[in-house]
Amino acid sequence: MKYIRKEILAIVTAAALTGGCAQSAQQATAGATNTQKGVAVGALAGAALGQLIGKKTNSTLIGAAAGAALGGAIGYSMDKQAAEVAKSLDTEVNTNPNAEATSDSDIIVTKTERYVKITFRDKMMFPTDSDQLTPTARYKIEKLVSVLRNYPQTVIQVVGHTDNRGSYGYNQLLSKKRARTVADMLVQAGIPNPIYEKGCSYAKPVVPNTSLQNMARNRRVEVYLYPSKEMITDPCI
Numbered sequence: 604m605k606y607i608r609k610e611i612l613a614i615v616t617a618a619a620l621t622g623g624c625a626q627s628a629q630q631a632t633a634g635a636t637n638t639q640k641g642v643a644v645g646a647l648a649g650a651a652l653g654q655l656i657g658k659k660t661n662s663t664l665i666g667a668a669a670g671a672a673l674g675g676a677i678g679y680s681m682d683k684q685a686a687e688v689a690k691s692l693d694t695e696v697n698t699n700p701n702a703e704a705t706s707d708s709d710i711i712v713t714k715t716e717r718y719v720k721i722t723f724r725d726k727m728m729f730p731t732d733s734d735q736l737t738p739t740a741r742y743k744i745e746k747l748v749s750v751l752r753n754y755p756q757t758v759i760q761v762v763g764h765t766d767n768r769g770s771y772g773y774n775q776l777l778s779k780k781r782a783r784t785v786a787d788m789l790v791q792a793g794i795p796n797p798i799y800e801k802g803c804s805y806a807k808p809v810v811p812n813t814s815l816q817n818m819a820r821n822r823r824v825e826v827y828l829y830p831s832k833e834m835i836t837d838p839c840i
Contacts, residue, residue, distance in 0.1 A: 718828055757796050
């Protein structure tokens, strides 16, 4: 019983250290793919756990190997998923960190260590002041669905954004309705994934609402693809 308690304490301690491991790995793998970053984070966390439990070099190495395998699998899934999503939507994964602010493309696919994100521009998605999808938008979402079927564990978050014309309350309702419309289409397509929806009104513009062109860039629906629920972030802040 005493040994079991020590094991439990070790696991808890390792879990607490994982945040620090992740930060170290991210610093060491700047510019790497999600696969490489996942391997680094997993290896560091696995090594910490192996060392704490076994206190032997071979245990540390076994823990690192197991952690690297798990982290690599998660990273690879995100990289592969991003590439498949982009291909299905007739685009490429955009590696520009300012893609949403500088690109006028109707669809932008990006990725970070935490998620894959698909940005759909409002002009393609909805008629003015409407939450009803255009035929083009429906076609594109159906293409996205075909990829999501291969990733039933992916957690999906659909987020609506507007420009700052009109009241905050009106835009909040409109942005939420638009997010719900997209989420409902995914559900109706039979996607089993957990799906969350949120409206941000004009709380998070990608560029200042100082011109018609900028306003058009701010009106968008974002679809986030997370490897787990714990990775979800607030898209409105």
